[in-house]
Amino acid sequence: MKKKETANSRARNIPKMDVLLADERCDLLLKKHPAFFVKDALRKAVSEIREGILDGSLSVVPQKDAIFEKVSSMLAKSPFTLKRVVNATGVILHTNLGRAPLGKDIIDHLEGNMESYSNLEYDSERGKRGSRYDHVSKILCDLTGAEDALVVNNNAAAVFIVLNTLAKEKKVSISRGELVEIGGSFRIPDIMKEAGAILCEVGTTNKTRMEDFEKSLDDGAEIFLKVHRSNFSIKGFSEDASLKDMAYLIHSNGGILIEDLGAGFLLNPSLFGFHHGESVKKHLEEGADIVCFSGDKLTGGPQAGIILGKKDLLEKIKKNQLLRIIRTDKISLALLEKTLIYYKDPYLAKEKIPVLRMFFSDEGKLRERAEKLSEIIKKNKDYETRLIKLKDEAGGGSLPEVILDGWGVSLSSKRLKTKDLEEGLRKNDVPIISRIIDDKTVFSTRTLFESDMDIIGEFFNTFKV
Numbered sequence: 276m277k278k279k280e281t282a283n284s285r286a287r288n289i290p291k292m293d294v295l296l297a298d299e300r301c302d303l304l305l306k307k308h309p310a311f312f313v314k315d316a317l318r319k320a321v322s323e324i325r326e327g328i329l330d331g332s333l334s335v336v337p338q339k340d341a342i343f344e345k346v347s348s349m350l351a352k353s354p355f356t357l358k359r360v361v362n363a364t365g366v367i368l369h370t371n372l373g374r375a376p377l378g379k380d381i382i383d384h385l386e387g388n389m390e391s392y393s394n395l396e397y398d399s400e401r402g403k404r405g406s407r408y409d410h411v412s413k414i415l416c417d418l419t420g421a422e423d424a425l426v427v428n429n430n431a432a433a434v435f436i437v438l439n440t441l442a443k444e445k446k447v448s449i450s451r452g453e454l455v456e457i458g459g460s461f462r463i464p465d466i467m468k469e470a471g472a473i474l475c476e477v478g479t480t481n482k483t484r485m486e487d488f489e490k491s492l493d494d495g496a497e498i499f500l501k502v503h504r505s506n507f508s509i510k511g512f513s514e515d516a517s518l519k520d521m522a523y524l525i526h527s528n529g530g531i532l533i534e535d536l537g538a539g540f541l542l543n544p545s546l547f548g549f550h551h552g553e554s555v556k557k558h559l560e561e562g563a564d565i566v567c568f569s570g571d572k573l574t575g576g577p578q579a580g581i582i583l584g585k586k587d588l589l590e591k592i593k594k595n596q597l598l599r600i601i602r603t604d605k606i607s608l609a610l611l612e613k614t615l616i617y618y619k620d621p622y623l624a625k626e627k628i629p630v631l632r633m634f635f636s637d638e639g640k641l642r643e644r645a646e647k648l649s650e651i652i653k654k655n656k657d658y659e660t661r662l663i664k665l666k667d668e669a670g671g672g673s674l675p676e677v678i679l680d681g682w683g684v685s686l687s688s689k690r691l692k693t694k695d696l697e698e699g700l701r702k703n704d705v706p707i708i709s710r711i712i713d714d715k716t717v718f719s720t721r722t723l724f725e726s727d728m729d730i731i732g733e734f735f736n737t738f739k740v
């Protein structure tokens with residue numbers, strides 16, 4: 276009874292909210308953080324202290340200094356659930372980690388352009404209503420040689436609207452080797468059905484020849500769909516008809532060739548000594564009437580579905596009522612326009628678009644960064660580091676066969692199990708996502724930003740088991 280009373284009376288000595296709110300340190304916090312967060316943190320801190328006093332776990336009532344210290348560290352943590360992470364996996368287009376990172380120069384474009392009104396659908400030259408699509412279609416055509424362009428919410432939507440417009444109630448011919456599932460339960464045969472197309476399977480899983488497409492023309496197919504094998508490859512006894520041959524045959528018979536590229540390079544990757552994948556421009560040159568791909572895969576921009584091709588076909592798609600359901604928003608359009616502008620100079624694109632920079636990283640530079648990272652980590656004497664060669668990946672269902680030679684740091688600690696370190700890294704305020712190889716924590720340097728190095732350094736500076 277006595278004990279309880281003293282606890283209660285001690286709890287009365289906890290500084291009151293109005294006293295804390297009137298303190299000048301509170302004003303300082305309000306300059307850095309929204310008032311809602313500051314008040315919330317103060318309330319939480321006071322209530323934790325009260326509980327501690329009442330249950331006896333706190334014997335001394337903390338005063339203002341200690342309370343503001345506690346509140347500052349609470350506010351230093353991110354209040355958001357969708358937030359930055361450090362991707363040390365070496366998988367560039369990591370589907371779980373937001374696919375393409377945009378980079379500061381691209382994000383900066385939103386400032387000034389998006390915080391106010393914009394000419395999203397207004398042609399200020401002519402003083403008339405304009406089209407949101409015009410902001411990116413010209414540059415997309417310039418970069419790819421396409422006659423026209425359209426951008427929708429994502430590539431799944433792009434595939435759907437293309438089929439729904441051009442292939443509804445029509446026979447659509449596709450190789451059995453391309454009836455794929457992309458992930459997130461996006462299955463080509465199901466999407467075709469939902470779009471109203473009549474599926475005509477052609478060839479076999481491993482071999483589809485020109486004769487097979489000839490036969491399906493005879494069977495009345497008007498539309499031909501080619502789908503990129505995003506997340507698998509067919510090796511060994513296999514054969515595919517080339518895009519060029521298909522286009523020749525299909526066009527001679529009045530058909531339409533649609534290609535779902537999944538991911539699209541808007542520059543020629545061999546310019547940077549990279550001999551996998553081809554530019555979107557090449558696919559159009561080889562005869563695809565329509566190509567579509569994601570804005571946030573190899574293009575390295577925001578989430579978007581980019582549709583390019585023949586003007587008359589695009590005109591039809593633009594008239595489809597369903598376009599409104601999948602239309603792209605002004606923020607994505609602004610980010611996409613900024614991304615696309617860099618492509619006017621491929622060398623600038625490589626420098627400014629993080630996905631390209633990561634893709635075409637020089638192996639020597641990756642090793643240098645691994646050395647630097649190793650030095651940063653070794654400042655904590657509990658850890659031993661080793662530089663290792665790594666096999667990095669494009670990821671995101673873009674180039675499943677391609678392995679990128681990279682460098683990383685493998686660490687071990689005498690005091691800590693790999694599993695516990697992985698968990699500590701993952702639960703950091705800025706989660707650090709690593710790889711585990713041979714029961715060791717590994718950081719790949721390919722997918723790290725310069726500022727990630729500081730975050731990792733800070734982690735090893737302060738992490739306690």
Ligand SMILES: *Cc1c(COP(=O)(O)O)cnc(C)c1O
Nearest residue numbers: 429430431503505536537569672
């Ligand atoms: C990724 C992918 C899609 C889906 O694109 P989203 O932008 O994720 O909607 C469709 N088709 C192929 C071949 C893909 O690789």
